Each structure stands twice: as structure tokens, then as C-alpha cells.
Amino acid sequence: MKDETLLKLRSWLFALLALVALVAAGQLLPIADRMRADLVPHEEGSFGTLPPAIVLANRAGGIFRALAINTLWMRATELQEKGEVFELVQLYKLITALEPRFPMVWAYRAWNAAYNVSVKFPAIMGRIFDLSDPRNQPDQRWVWVQNGIKTLRDEGIPYNPNAERLYRELAWIYSHKIGQDMDDAHLYYKVVLALDMEKVLGKPPYRTTIERIYNASKTREKLLADPTVRALVDALVQAGVDVFGSPLDVLSRSDALPEAARTALADPANADAAATLDAFLRARYANDTLKLRPAVMWEMMERYGPVDWRLPEAHALYWTHRGAETMADEDARAGNTARIAFHALAEFYRRGRLTFHYDPDKPERTLWRTSTHFGFMKRAVAFHEAIIKEYKGKYQDNPLREGFMNFLREIVLDLYLHTDLKRSREYYKKLQAFGPESKVAYEDFISGRFLDRMENATIEQNKNLIQSILLEAVRWASYGDMQQATGREQLAKLIRKRYNDKGYRFQMPPVRELYPEAFMWALRRFADWQIERLDELYPKQMKEGRKRLDELRRQAEKPAPAPSPS
Numbered sequence: 038m039k040d041e042t043l044l045k046l047r048s049w050l051f052a053l054l055a056l057v058a059l060v061a062a063g064q065l066l067p068i069a070d071r072m073r074a075d076l077v078p079h080e081e082g083s084f085g086t087l088p089p090a091i092v093l094a095n096r097a098g099g100i101f102r103a104l105a106i107n108t109l110w111m112r113a114t115e116l117q118e119k120g121e122v123f124e125l126v127q128l129y130k131l132i133t134a135l136e137p138r139f140p141m142v143w144a145y146r147a148w149n150a151a152y153n154v155s156v157k158f159p160a161i162m163g164r165i166f167d168l169s170d171p172r173n174q175p176d177q178r179w180v181w182v183q184n185g186i187k188t189l190r191d192e193g194i195p196y197n198p199n200a201e202r203l204y205r206e207l208a209w210i211y212s213h214k215i216g217q218d219m220d221d222a223h224l225y226y227k228v229v230l231a232l233d234m235e236k237v238l239g240k241p242p243y244r245t246t247i248e249r250i251y252n253a254s255k256t257r258e259k260l261l262a263d264p265t266v267r268a269l270v271d272a273l274v275q276a277g278v279d280v281f282g283s284p285l286d287v288l289s290r291s292d293a294l295p296e297a298a299r300t301a302l303a304d305p306a307n308a309d310a311a312a313t314l315d316a317f318l319r320a321r322y323a324n325d326t327l328k329l330r331p332a333v334m335w336e337m338m339e340r341y342g343p344v345d346w347r348l349p350e351a352h353a354l355y356w357t358h359r360g361a362e363t364m365a366d367e368d369a370r371a372g373n374t375a376r377i378a379f380h381a382l383a384e385f386y387r388r389g390r391l392t393f394h395y396d397p398d399k400p401e402r403t404l405w406r407t408s409t410h411f412g413f414m415k416r417a418v419a420f421h422e423a424i425i426k427e428y429k430g431k432y433q434d435n436p437l438r439e440g441f442m443n444f445l446r447e448i449v450l451d452l453y454l455h456t457d458l459k460r461s462r463e464y465y466k467k468l469q470a471f472g473p474e475s476k477v478a479y480e481d482f483i484s485g486r487f488l489d490r491m492e493n494a495t496i497e498q499n500k501n502l503i504q505s506i507l508l509e510a511v512r513w514a515s516y517g518d519m520q521q522a523t524g525r526e527q528l529a530k531l532i533r534k535r536y537n538d539k540g541y542r543f544q545m546p547p548v549r550e551l552y553p554e555a556f557m558w559a560l561r562r563f564a565d566w567q568i569e570r571l572d573e574l575y576p577k578q579m580k581e582g583r584k585r586l587d588e589l590r591r592q593a594e595k596p597a598p599a600p601s602p603s
Contacts (some may be wrong), residue, residue: 143193152183204360515567556582
């Protein structure tokens with residue numbers, strides 16, 4: 038009896054504590070709501086009213102809402118610890134429905150989709166475009182990476198337009214998940230993004246395209262006020278085209294369009310009207326679907342240079358730039374913008390030029406490669422110089438100076454490799470004014486970047502170094518970039534000469550004798566379309582490369598000698 042009384046007393050005590058917790062939660066919820074509103078200012082009308090389900094959940098009652106959120110968060114923590122990422126997808130949806138104005142929930146939801154769920158699908162790096170193999174599903178990975186992007190871009194940011202954190206999270210998905218090579222399916226992501234942007238903006242250069250969409254008509258009524266555009270749109274509609282409902286078909290001149298529509302769009306008499314219509318459709322799709330504001334895109338082209346919108350770095354910069362605009366503190370905003378510009382210009386200089394080749398019938402031949410883009414060079418150097426000048430005198434040492442010198446060294450060598458010797462020498466003079474290179478001859482500087490590594494290496498290792506440079510020359514030739522191919526051949530010859538001038542016992546053979554090895558490796562590693570191009574450019578060298586490759590294969594097929602009796 039005594040035990041039964043104690044049990045009842047304990048039950049009543051727990052009930053009382055639960056009631057106190059409910060009341061406390063109800064009292065604290067309005068305070069939390071006010072704190073959240075202060076943290077992320079918003080106007081209800083800026084994104085329209087919340088969906089009915091969310092409104093109902095939020096108005097069901099403060100106490101019950103607080104308990105529901107608490108319970109869901111505890112469950113989310115439990116699922117995270119267990120690694121049950123698919124269940125987390127639905128759970129985060131519920132939490133964002135109850136807490137749409139809480140930025141961190143959107144960040145977790147996007148991160149879970151783009152990083153945790155995506156990698157649950159297999160991907161084979163060397164056969165990333167072979168979708169016939171069930172062990173290779175990069176397309177499913179991309180669905181979830183896109184899910185993370187859309188979660189932030191289409192929901193989280195519109196609900197929380199002043200939450201700078203969400204812009205950074207979105208930029209990170211582009212720069213890290215897509216832009217880096219940590220994910221086995223990274224090349225698939227890059228290619229699909231590039232193809233998607235080509236559907237919207239066409240092929241680069243993009244300066245004229247972005248200027249046109251920036252100046253495009255803002256409304257359909259204004260667009261159709263032009264009688265030539267209206268006549269073209271009427272012709273397309275009459276041919277059965279949903280002009281404004283399927284803009285990508287019109288922009289890409291898709292084969293899915295009726296023949297009459299393709300004829301109307303290709304008619305020289307409609308050239309101006311078609312260009313005006315294209316600009317409007319590009320602007321509306323970029324702004325309404327991709328949330329890329331033409332005004333911000335144009336500002337980036339003006340501020341940074343010839344941005345290639347097929348690159349993930351361009352989208353990372355765009356969203357970082359948008360996030361910086363949300364900062365209320367003017368000094369913080371200016372400082373953040375300067376930091377963004379500093380890194381963006383250097384990154385676009387190093388990787389801003391995209392060599393892209395994709396054949397949908399032969400996706401295994403896909404080429405996606407970034408390289409130096411000199412269109413960003415002057416702005417990058419000027420920005421470095423301005424920051425150093427501003428820093429000068431404020432502090433005893435200037436930590437930016439060494440970084441700038443390294444950047445100049447990079448530029449000097451890059452220009453040399455692109456056979457732009459005049460500008461390479463000009464920037465070397467600029468470098469000499471800063472650092473220890475003041476007494477080093479230009480040719481010694483170029484070769485010295487490699488000779489230091491060669492001094493303690495064997496003759497075979499040094500031959501391999503020069504052959505690797507020649508292989509890069511052959512690679513660029515296969516891409517059709519003879520400027521870079523010539524630059525690397527020139528570098529190989531200079532290094533070989535400087536090495537032999539040092540009077541080592543073993544001399545390096547002429548470059549022409551080292552080239553066949555590079556062509557042999559090209560035959561082993563390059564795609565068929567690259568080899569076809571090399572056969573056209575270097576028939577004799579490719580013939581010699583094939584001889585070397587055949588000899589290598591014969592050597593590999595020879596039976597190993599029997600072990601000698603002990």
C-alpha cells in the first residue's frame with residue numbers, strides 16, 4: 038500500500054513538472070519569437086504569406102508548437118548520431134515548416150541533402166558518365182546536391198532574406214561540393230552545371246549576353262509592345278510553342294520545337310526580334326528560377342571581369358556577394374566585399390578559363406578543364422597593389438607583401454607558358470622592384486623555378502620532369518590550344534639548356550628525342566578525339582609514339598626468365 042501511494046505521488050509530481058514546463062515554454066516562446074525577429078528582420082510581404090500548412094502549425098498554440106519543435110530537434114539529434122540521413126530529410130522539412138524564420142534549420146536541411154544523402158548513391162570516378170552501370174549513379178547524387186541548393190535558394194533565403202549565413206552556406210555548396218574534387222562525382226556535377234548554364238545563357242563570352250539581359254524588358258507587356266517581337270511570338274504560339282512556359286526550348290533552339298518554330302527563329306528577318314525575345318527569356322529564367330539577379334550579374338562582370346557563368350566559382354561568388362549586401366554595418370559590408378574581391382580575382386585568374394567539350398552521344402569523351410584567364414590579371418594586380426598601399430604605414434610589417442610577390446611570380450611564369458614574353462618581362466620588372474629577384478636575370482628566374490628541384494635528382498628523374506612538361510604541351514595541343522602547347526615546349530627547351538649549361542656529368546638529350554615518350558603516354562591516356570587531333574597535328578611524332586608503345590607492350594608480354602638454381 039505504501040509503495041502504491043509513493044507511485045501515485047511520483048506520477049502526480051511528474052504531471053505537475055510537465056505542466057510547469059508547458060507553461061514555461063508557452064511564456065518563453067513569444068520572447069524567442071521576438072529574438073528571432075530581431076536576429077533576422079523580414080517583411081511578411083517580401084515573400085508572400087506563409088503556406089496554409091505552415092500558418093496552421095505556427096498558430097496551433099504556442100505551448101504545443103514549442104513542444105513539437107523541441108521533440109523534433111531531439112529526434113533529429115538522435116537520427117544524426119545514427120546516420121539515418123534519409124529520415125532526417127523529412128524531419129528537417131517538418132522543423133522548417135514550424136520554424137521557417139530560423140536560418141540554422143535551413144542550413145542543416147540543405148547540408149544533410151547535399152552532403153549526407155547524396156553520397157549514399159554510388160559513383161565510379163573513372164566511369165562517371167556510364168549510367169548504364171547500376172553501381173554508378175552520379176545523376177542521383179546530383180538530384181540531392183540540387184535539393185540542397187534549392188532548399189537554400191528557393192525557400193530558406195526567401196524566408197530569411199537578411200540571414201547572411203544562408204548565402205554563405207549556398208556559396209559553399211557551389212565552391213566546395215561542386216567546385217572541388219572531394220566527391221567522386223564532382224566532374225558530373227561540373228558538367229551538368231555547365232550544360233544547364235549554356236541552356237540559359239548560351240556559350241561564352243558572356244559580357245554582351247549579361248548586358249542584354251540586364252537591359253531586357255522587365256514585363257511581358259513591355260516586351261510585346263514591340264510589334265516585331267509580338268509577331269514572332271504569335272508565329273511561335275501558332276506553331277504550338279509555349280514560349281513563356283518552356284523558355285529553355287526556345288533559347289536552345291531545341292529539336293523538340295516544331296519545324297515552323299525553328300524556321301521562324303532562324304529567319305534573318307526576325308534576328309533583332311529573336312535577340313530581344315531571347316534576352317527577356319534569359320532574364321526571367323535567371324531571375325525567377327535560378328534566383329540570379331541580372332543587375333548583380335552585370336555588376337560582377339563590371340567589377341571583376343569576364344566571369345564564366347558555367348563555373349561553380351562564379352555562382353559561389355554571386356551568392357557570397359549577395360550575402361555581403363545583407364550586412365547592416367557599412368564598414369563590415371565594405372570589408373567583407375573587399376575580402377571577397379581579393380580572393381575572387383585571384384581564383385578567377387587561376388581557374389577562370391574553361392575548356393569544355395561534351396558530346397551527348399559520347400559522354401566518355403567529356404573534357405572539363407580550367408586554366409589561367411588573363412582577363413582578370415590587371416584587376417587582380419591593381420587590387421593587390423591598392424590593398425598594400427592602404428596597409429603601408431599602418432603597421433611596421435606588411436604581411437600582404439610576400440603574398441603579392443608570390444602572385445607576381447605566378448603571373449610571370451604563366452605569361453611565359455602562354456608565349457607572351459613581352460608582358461612576362463614587364464611583370465618580372467614589377468616583381469624585381471619588390472623582392473630578392475632584383476639581381477636575377479629573367480631566363481634564370483624562369484628556369485630556376487625547376488632547376489632547384491633537379492639538382493639533387495637522378496638523370497632519369499630529370500628526364501621524367503621534362504617529359505611531363507612535354508606531355509602537358511601535347512595535352513594542350515590536343516585541346517586545340519597551340520599557344521599553351523608552344524609555351525610548354527619552350528619551357529622544356531629552356532630547362533634542358535640551363536641544366537646542361539651547369540656541366541653535369543650526364544647531359545640531358547635534345548627535346549626532340551624526349552618527345553616520343555610524351556606521345557606514347559598520350560596514346561595510353563588520352564581520349565579518342567584527342568588522339569585524332571594529335572594524328573592531324575603531329576603525324577610523324579605519333580607514329581614514333583606508337584612504335585614506342587608497341588615495344589613497351591612486347592616487353593610486357595615476354596615471359597619472365599626462369600630463376601637460376603641455387
